Amino acid sequence: MIYNNKKTLSFLKKWLLFSGLALLFAMTVVIFLQQFEILFSLAALLIVMLIFNRMLNFSFMRIQLENNFVIIRYYSLFAFERDYQSIEFPVASLRQVVVKKYLFGLKWDLHLIVKLKQGLANYPPISLSALPFSDREKLVELMNSLIGGRKD
Numbered sequence: 531m532i533y534n535n536k537k538t539l540s541f542l543k544k545w546l547l548f549s550g551l552a553l554l555f556a557m558t559v560v561i562f563l564q565q566f567e568i569l570f571s572l573a574a575l576l577i578v579m580l581i582f583n584r585m586l587n588f589s590f591m592r593i594q595l596e597n598n599f600v601i602i603r604y605y606s607l608f609a610f611e612r613d614y615q616s617i618e619f620p621v622a623s624l625r626q627v628v629v630k631k632y633l634f635g636l637k638w639d640l641h642l643i644v645k646l647k648q649g650l651a652n653y654p655p656i657s658l659s660a661l662p663f664s665d666r667e668k669l670v671e672l673m674n675s676l677i678g679g680r681k682d
Contacts, residue, residue, distance in 0.1 A: 533591070533594075533669065534592045535590065535665070539607055542660065543607055543608075549579075550579065553572060557572045557576070583608060585637065586633070586636065586657070586659040587606060588660040589604045589657050589659070589660055591656070593669070598620055599619070600618070600620075600624070601617070601618045602616070603615070623644045623645045624642065624643075624645075624673070624677055625643045625650060626677070627640070628640075629670050637657065638658040639655035639658070640656040640657075641656075642673070
């Protein structure tokens with residue numbers, strides 16, 4: 531099984547960039563019309579959009595389940611330094627899947643707890659914000675089924 535959200539995120543990135551440029555163009559027109567009250571509200575809207583995008587932390591994600599190994603590769607959609615992350619572990623070592631929801635359920639963070647020789651390890655949270663809600667639920671169900679299918 532392979533899951534990849536590159537197509538969805540490419541569309542989202544183009545849409546966000548286009549809407550930001552349209553907002554900047556509207557602000558330029560408002561400056562020429564000398565409607566500074568509207569300019570301040572558009573600037574506030576742009577700042578809120580930028581903060582909201584940063585808080586949601588959209589990420590490209592590739593999840594691969596192959597030969598009883600889970601491989602998750604992800605990186606942030608908007609980043610100054612591209613920081614590629616990779617998580618790899620055997621299915622048998624997965625102990626717990628925790629999903630934490632923030633911002634009224636818009637931001638989902640996936641926390642994986644895996645058993646190692648030294649004890650239990652918590653991987654850094656993986657942001658599922660860029661996935662459609664149906665895909666988020668399917669992914670969490672799949673990860674939980676990997677725990678349920680294990681024989682200790």
